Amino acid sequence: MEIALFLIFGLLAVAGALNLLFQRHPINSALSLVVVMMSLAVLYWSLGAEFLAAAQVIVYAGAVMVLFIFVVMLLNAGEEERSSQGSRIAYIAGIPGAAAIFCLLSFVFLSERSHLGATTLGGYLSSAVSNISEISHTLFTSLLLPFEVTSILILVAILGAVVLARKEL
Amino acid sequence: MSHLNNFEIFLLLTIVKIAIVLVITLMSVAYTVLLERKVLGRLQNRWGPSRVGPFGLLQPLVDGLKLFLKEDMMPLAVERPLFILAPIIALGCALISISVVPFGAVTLVHGVDLFQIANLNIGLLVILGVTSIGVYGVALSGWSSNSKYSLFGSLRSTAQMISYELALGLSLVGVVMRAQSLSLRDIVASQSAHGAISWNLFGGLQFIAFFIYLMAAYAETNRSPFDLSEAESELVAGYHTEYSSMKFAMFFMAEYANMITVSCVATLLFLGGASSPFGHLFDHIASGPILTALISIFWFVAKVFSFLLLYIWVRGTLPRFRYDQLMAFGWKFLLPVAMVNILATALALTYHG
Numbered sequence: 120m121e122i123a124l125f126l127i128f129g130l131l132a133v134a135g136a137l138n139l140l141f142q143r144h145p146i147n148s149a150l151s152l153v154v155v156m157m158s159l160a161v162l163y164w165s166l167g168a169e170f171l172a173a174a175q176v177i178v179y180a181g182a183v184m185v186l187f188i189f190v191v192m193l194l195n196a197g198e199e200e201r202s203s204q205g206s207r208i209a210y211i212a213g214i215p216g217a218a219a220i221f222c223l224l225s226f227v228f229l230s231e232r233s234h235l236g237a238t239t240l241g242g243y244l245s246s247a248v249s250n251i252s253e254i255s256h257t258l259f260t261s262l263l264l265p266f267e268v269t270s271i272l273i274l275v276a277i278l279g280a281v282v283l284a285r286k287e288l
Numbered sequence: 289m290s291h292l293n294n295f296e297i298f299l300l301l302t303i304v305k306i307a308i309v310l311v312i313t314l315m316s317v318a319y320t321v322l323l324e325r326k327v328l329g330r331l332q333n334r335w336g337p338s339r340v341g342p343f344g345l346l347q348p349l350v351d352g353l354k355l356f357l358k359e360d361m362m363p364l365a366v367e368r369p370l371f372i373l374a375p376i377i378a379l380g381c382a383l384i385s386i387s388v389v390p391f392g393a394v395t396l397v398h399g400v401d402l403f404q405i406a407n408l409n410i411g412l413l414v415i416l417g418v419t420s421i422g423v424y425g426v427a428l429s430g431w432s433s434n435s436k437y438s439l440f441g442s443l444r445s446t447a448q449m450i451s452y453e454l455a456l457g458l459s460l461v462g463v464v465m466r467a468q469s470l471s472l473r474d475i476v477a478s479q480s481a482h483g484a485i486s487w488n489l490f491g492g493l494q495f496i497a498f499f500i501y502l503m504a505a506y507a508e509t510n511r512s513p514f515d516l517s518e519a520e521s522e523l524v525a526g527y528h529t530e531y532s533s534m535k536f537a538m539f540f541m542a543e544y545a546n547m548i549t550v551s552c553v554a555t556l557l558f559l560g561g562a563s564s565p566f567g568h569l570f571d572h573i574a575s576g577p578i579l580t581a582l583i584s585i586f587w588f589v590a591k592v593f594s595f596l597l598l599y600i601w602v603r604g605t606l607p608r609f610r611y612d613q614l615m616a617f618g619w620k621f622l623l624p625v626a627m628v629n630i631l632a633t634a635l636a637l638t639y640h641g
Contacts, residue, residue, distance in 0.1 A: 181420025
């Protein structure tokens with residue numbers, strides 16, 4: 120059951136990501152990204168991280184991507200124009216670079232597998248234990264400093280946006 | 289049902305539950321429209337629909353038939369796939385969110401809860417998530433229509449829904465902290481001890497959160513006095529200006545289905561869900577499993593119905609906000625008050641709970 124979900128939504132995520140690159144209209148690309156986010160949420164859920172799945176849907180699909188689409192609508196952006204000749208550096212470095220990054224990431228994750236801890240498909244789905252309390256406990260005890268620093272970073276970003284917007288007025 | 293195994297029983301009962309809940313939701317959407325037209329009529333000193341059937345009771349069916357038989361106009365300059373997708377997203381999200389709502393007391397048949405389609409341990413977050421996906425229906429309909437009225441309507445509506453989603457979500461945090469769970473069953477169970485006294489609205493001292501939720505919910509469903517996205521004096525009909533026939537009907541049904549969902553959530557979170565306001569005072573009079581189940585459903589429906597009446601009453605009474613007033617109200621008043629409420633609830637729970 121869970122392996123079927125994993126296959127369907129994993130393929131959907133990859134297809135959405137490819138569609139994001141190949142679509143020429145920004146709103147279609149943004150909608151493909153929404154599909155990727157939702158598929159990722161289902162994958163999280165099938166790994167037993169239901170709070171992460173809900174947060175993914177609410178924050179990324181429901182707020183961030185809506186803002187993307189809002190901006191596209193507001194600017195009335197049209198279809199992108201493909202220039203006849205792309206950057207030559209992109210052609211030379213693109214595919215080897217992407218392959219190198221993929222190899223590096225998979226090497227790191229595979230070699231550090233024992234430290235990262237393991238989860239199984241459908242891990243906690245059958246039990247009624249919620250992982251919200253566990254997440255919040257970790258977040259507010261051992262990871263308190265990174266959490267607070269991140270919130271200050273976001274606050275600074277908001278203030279910066281306000282400053283930039285005030286200049287226009 | 290002895291020759292079926294557990295999974296088959298679960299599957300069959302779930303399909304039956306989904307079908308029944310879908311039919312009942314759509315029927316109640318239709319009759320909420322009639323209720324609104326009747327009550328609004330009486331508020332404005334006129335009769336409302338009274339011709340079709342006794343007291344106009346068949347009016348929703350005839351309206352549905354009319355919309356179904358109308359010509360489905362598709363303007364030439366629309367973005368076709370998104371134009372068709374938008375009403376499906378809107379109605380789909382509105383109907384999906386009802387699936388985690390518990391309608392009655394826990395009634396197990398072969399291990400399957402009869403009065404709730406899915407009991408998730410993050411039920412409340414699922415409702416919030418599905419509601420936030422519903423914004424796409426409005427946003428895409430306005431953009432794909434290729435019309436300035438639709439675009440303005442959907443821009444207004446999207447900005448309004450994103451802004452009020454924050455106040456809506458924050459107003460529910462106090463309730464979640466009291467129940468210590470995001471499961472809607474647990475939240476209901478946390479308030480059902482002594483009837484109305486232990487409801488979050490009264491005994492839980494969450495009345496500030498309740499009023500924030502109420503106002504944010506009106507804005508979230510684009511209802512009066514926050515119905516700027518379809519301000520007919522400025523924008524023709526807002527984001528569904530270019531829609532006709534069944535596609536228009538889908539937006540219309542989505543709006544009323546959202547109203548019903550929001551009323552259900554308010555009932556579950558603040559008014560004790562399907563529990564009786566008298567607590568267990570009269571339990572000895574109405575005993576027996578069937579009667580208990582029916583009484584719990586009666587209380588749930590009565591609470592949701594009173595919320596819908598409140599919706600209509602507000603629409604008949606209050607004038608529409610101006611757009612800057614709407615935004616200032618959401619960001620400068622509702623959001624800070626919701627945060628103060630969270631702090632106060634947390635402090636109270638720390639020192640007394």
